[in-house]
Amino acid sequence: MSIPIAAPEPLAQGTLRVTPIGGLGEIGRNMTTFEFDGKILIVDCGVLFPEEHQPGVDLILPDFEPIKSRLDDIVGVVLTHGHEDHIGAVPYLLRLKNDIPLIGSGLTLALVEAKLKEHRIKPYTLTVVEGQKEQVGPFDLEFIAVNHSIPDAMAVAIRTPAGLALATGDFKMDQLPLDGRITDLRSFARLGEEGVDLFLVDSTNADVPGFTPTERSIGPVLDQVIAKSQRRVIVASFSSHVHRVQQVIDAAHANGRRVAFLGRSMVRNMTIAQQLGYLTVPDNTLIDYKKARDLPDDKIVYMSTGSQGEPMAVLSRMANLDHAIEPGEGDTIILASSLIPGNENAVYRVIDGLTRLGANVVHKANARVHVSGHAAAGELLYCYNILKPKNVLPVHGEYRHLMANAKLAQDTGIPEERTIIGGNGTIIDLRDGEATIAGQLDIGFVYVDGSTVGGVTDADLKDRRILGEEGFVSIIVVVDSSTGRIISGPEIHARGVAEDDSVFDDVTPKIIAALKEAAGNGVRDNHALSQIIRRTIGRWVNQKLRRRPMIVPLVIEA
Template identity: 70%
Template sequence: VPYLLRHKKDIPILGSTLTLAFLEAKLKEHRIAPLTHTVAAGQIERMGPFELEFVAVNHSIPDSLAVIIRSVAGTVLATGDFKMDQLPLDGRLTDLRAFAKIGEEGLDLFMVDSTNADVPGFTPLERDIGPVIENVIAKTPGRVVVASFSSHVHRVQQVIDAALANNRKVVFVGRSMVRNMTIAAELGFLKVPDGQIVDIRKAGNYPDNKLVFMSTGSQGEPMAVLSRMARQDHQIQIGPGDTVLLASSLIPGNENAVYRVIDGLTKIGANVVHKGNAKVHVSGHAAAGELLYCYNILKPKNVLPIHGEFRHLQANADLAIKTGVPVERTLLAQDGAVIDMADGICEIVGRVACDMLYVDGKTVGKITEDDLKDRRILAEEGFISIFVVVDKASGQIVEGPEIKARAYAEE
């Protein structure tokens, strides 16, 4: 978002209270003041030719919304990230009545979360994780470190509750974790008993068995807190008797980085608990059973699977077809696809050029694929420099040549 707003600052951003609070705090770091408008479930807004109706959906981040978009071209429902947890921690259900109503009115296009479309059944309840976390903390003689996404308010709430049940304080570690949980607590989305949170600067005043550290780095990010702990490059030193709990799923592509962190933590004596050996995570996305339910109550004329790798989009399309959506009305669109909707029919009619735009520090779009290729070669194969001084008039070598090799194997 910050990089997009640098190109066009006047883009209006609509969102729920918590979503915009998270976003505005992030943009403040980039010195950007966005044009925001807060909306809530059930609210209807008009923007140009569009009427927008916002619908409550359940997700790992509270206050999430789907949006119904009405125009002369037809009606669209975009779910965003969602699932159908029937016993959510905050009591906020996905509004299936609103889904059913729009199904009765007629839905021209259903844009639906595909992340778990290839997972059969229903996504387990978020509250099932609480007892597992509490048990892990109870069995740990030393410190407990729990790593999760810094926006996963429900998971952090469960860690706070489990720590309280075990007479431990909670320490937020990592800039984004501190920032987001402070916001969530101030807005009432995170329930924190007085005195339950300890500043990391005061953590040394407590015994190891009286603290739980809530950190970032669950995806193996090199500079995140957990990776630095694994390298013993952080003020929190992990060792025998300590437990590290990875309370998140693996994002595709991050597997090697996460396993390196797990190996590093194991080498220094930590007990590492993760999704592979304990039920410490449930997804924030609807599985196949939930998606089938939505298709059956919405009865969309056209379906556009969104949010996922291509295999997830394909699995979601297959579900739609099973419920009666015609194959030709199920669109598998990739980045840049232009979709035309008219008279209840959606078609991919073209493509807008939208190649990768690389972010390099504070610059956007100035680095090319060739630049990245050069960097990879330098990183993987090393660098050789040849220094020589030549007389401009005679062309004779005055000094050198001096050859220097860096990270280069002679053979």
């Protein structure tokens, strides 16, 4: 199912227009706009990480095109929590207009602020909220605590005269969270009694049956593994997972070990979390990693980044003996993290490298050292039943996740026509408790590559894929512009094709013959001559080598 591109009717008075800009049909770059009475509220503004068919790309941004001409109408950006897929694109949005107000919880905005400083964006406007109401333009906002794999996450209820919308952000329903801050089902119940007209709900784990185990179940496993270890322990996890790090610190402390943070983002985030009181560290526990090397091996736990096998992160560099800490015989490495699809080979290469160095590697596949941050099917059913929303828009997920989530809604009695499967750019109008699809925007991918934002296009990525699979052959000929006579060349150079350019010796006379024939026929046009070269060598390479490298002919007139 894909909705054909169609411009919507102008927004009628009294209607709320909801447009997911990113995060539908993908895991990442979450962003939704809410428009009422000429004003726009944005919920989340995250990045998407590229897959292997988007080579060389650093980040993918939401397509800001639909709001670029409306920047002055934006009354605020609500950030539900501090993960990259919800806040990562904020600096790029603020490059367009730096005084758009940012609204979120304390930890979320502290992480956003660190990001704005790195991007040298100022001034900026922050509004810290926590479980309170806030009027932002025509939007009456209420913030509701939810539990997730980062502290201080919130859902947001958005009231306008058109009705009540509730966006969960990312969440799960751990009933025994480390910080005691559960997803506030009482508020969900209250909102349900008031009447939720549109429920935007996290779909990431909608196809996972049952319930996500409690984060607390990991603590004893960490404790046991650390207790058994005779030498150094290195734990890798996400640098924003404050509760996971808390459990590592607690287990280290219980076993008489100190903790050193490794990796720029781990150090930065944990400093922020500690300053704001989200991370509790017993006295005399933290130690700088440079000093940690003087401790006996059984007195230290390193807490590091790199759990996804990222080649430049600490753990990969350790596995390659390219880091000051060199793992060895008897060390224990714990990957206390998920394995994000697409990263398997990279992660297994790191595990193999560490094993080869003599380390014992503990990971998700051989011990309970990770639980997910997202509500599984069983938890989502609780939400549907307590809220009984009139309309449901599954968000945050690939298509199969959105479909699975819609089916759960239908299982609780919500009619199929009230569960909306949309994509990025699907425009949903809410009025009198009725949500209808009012149009479909054309939403693209905006690639960040180096310092370039949007300068690298899908056509460039297609070129990169061809170059990366097949390499290229360039053929340069200098011709006399009046006679068409070859002055110099053809010079043939290839990269990524063959060990030695002499493989092309056979085709050179063919190119010369083809160009002479063309010259004899009076062909002088550079483009036409280039095409003749392309065809001649292209056909030869396909037949002789059975390959299809990029052919780059260049005819220079002199």
